[in-house]
Every structure is written in C-alpha cells, then in structure tokens.
Amino acid sequence: MSYLRNLGDGPHFYQWQRDFLYAEEDRRVMLVMNMENHLRDGELFDLMEEKWGK
Numbered sequence: 001m002s003y004l005r006n007l008g009d010g011p012h013f014y015q016w017q018r019d020f021l022y023a024e025e026d027r028r029v030m031l032v033m034n035m036e037n038h039l040r041d042g043e044l045f046d047l048m049e050e051k052w053g054k
Helices: 002-009 015-021 041-052
Strands: none
Touching: 002 015, 002 041, 015 041
C-alpha cells in the first residue's frame, strides 16, 4: 500500500485522504489538511474498501 500511495498520491499524501474522508464541498479546503495528521496506509485502505467494496 505504501508503494502504491507514493505513486498515486504523491509526496504530500493529501489527495486520497481528501477524496475518501471529506464531503465533496469540503475537499477544496486545503488549510484544514495542514492542521491534521495524515492517515496511515491501513486507515486509508479501510476507507477505500468501505467506498468501493471488496
């Protein structure tokens, strides 16, 4: 998961977290992301699995 995240999400690790954790209208707010820790790979995977299924 870490390797795929580096390839797909880039070095800052915020895009996928925004896509899976925040509502559509909140995804454009970037300042909030700077104040929160990034999700671990496993936590992000759980959100992806919840949205897309197994």
